[in-house]
Amino acid sequence: MLVSAFILGLLGSLHCVGMCGPIAFMLPVDRSNSLKKISQIAIYHFGRLLAYSLIGLVFGLVGKSLYIFGVQQQLSIIIGILMIVVVLLPHKSIGKYNLSKPLYRLISKVKSSLGKALKKKTADTFLTIGFLNGFLPCGLVYMAVFGAIATGSLAEGSLYMVLFGVGTIPLMTTAIYLGKFLNSTIKQRIQKAIPVFVVIIGVLFILRGLGLGIPYLSPDPVVEMASSSIECH
Numbered sequence: 001m002l003v004s005a006f007i008l009g010l011l012g013s014l015h016c017v018g019m020c021g022p023i024a025f026m027l028p029v030d031r032s033n034s035l036k037k038i039s040q041i042a043i044y045h046f047g048r049l050l051a052y053s054l055i056g057l058v059f060g061l062v063g064k065s066l067y068i069f070g071v072q073q074q075l076s077i078i079i080g081i082l083m084i085v086v087v088l089l090p091h092k093s094i095g096k097y098n099l100s101k102p103l104y105r106l107i108s109k110v111k112s113s114l115g116k117a118l119k120k121k122t123a124d125t126f127l128t129i130g131f132l133n134g135f136l137p138c139g140l141v142y143m144a145v146f147g148a149i150a151t152g153s154l155a156e157g158s159l160y161m162v163l164f165g166v167g168t169i170p171l172m173t174t175a176i177y178l179g180k181f182l183n184s185t186i187k188q189r190i191q192k193a194i195p196v197f198v199v200i201i202g203v204l205f206i207l208r209g210l211g212l213g214i215p216y217l218s219p220d221p222v223v224e225m226a227s228s229s230i231e232c233h
Contacts, residue, residue: 001208004201005147005160009167011197012140023133027176028125040126041176045169047130052161055134055141059148060157067152073209079150080205083143087195087202134165143198150205 027044030036066075117128144164148157207214 001147001151001204002156002160002163004204005144005163006167007197008140008144008147008201009164010170011167011194012143013168013171014194023129027129028120029176041173043126044130044133045165045172047127047132048134048168049130049162049165050127051131051134052141052144052165053158055145056148056158056161057154058157059145060151060154060160063149063152063157064154066149072152073211075152076150076205076209078209079146080202080207080209083146083202083205084199086139086143087198140164140194143201147201147205150208 027040029040063072063075066072113128113132117125117132141164144161147164148160151157151160
């Protein structure tokens with residue numbers, strides 16, 4: 001399941017370039033010093049991963065709370081169904097229920113802070129930009145958040161989000177260096193692959209929740225508990 005987070009980030013990074021590309025293009029990196037430029041970009045990515053890890057901690061805690069109440073399997077199934085429904089529903093239908101509306105004030109402050117940070121070139125600028133960038137609303141981040149909840153663990157929820165962020169790094173870094181570098185045909189193919197992969201992840205979460213006794217894919221929770229008990233003794 002953790003591997004799915006990385007692949008989601010990797011495939012979805014084209015979407016990230018579209019949404020966060022303008023921020024990446026405007027990064028005040030030092031164009032005259034290659035080593036300094038690399039370090040500045042690395043700090044920017046670290047800021048994003050830090051933000052994602054905190055988001056993962058929060059939603060991993062939500063998942064852990066539900067796990068304590070014994071609904072971990074049901075939660076995994078529900079999240080899998082939600083992922084598939086969100087992908088299959090027409091975009092216009094989802095637009096009517098914009099999840100970002102209640103957070104407009106906070107998002108506005110984040111964007112304002114981003115604008116100020118982009119004008120600076122101090123040592124902490126790139127960390128600040130990356131960190132704030134991580135909190136901007138994004139459909140793919142919402143999908144990753146679903147995954148973080150389903151882990152039912154603070155550590156795994158945080159790791160799930162970090163791996164998602166790591167998956168976005170290659171294409172985002174390329175965007176910083178080359179700007180608009182992909183032709184429309186490649187973009188269309190990747191965009192078509194994203195919802196397919198989200199559906200696959202959704203199916204994996206459903207299978208995991210069903211506990212069919214398939215090793216790694218859909219383990220039986222009773223067998224897992226028995227194994228854990230034997231290891232403890």
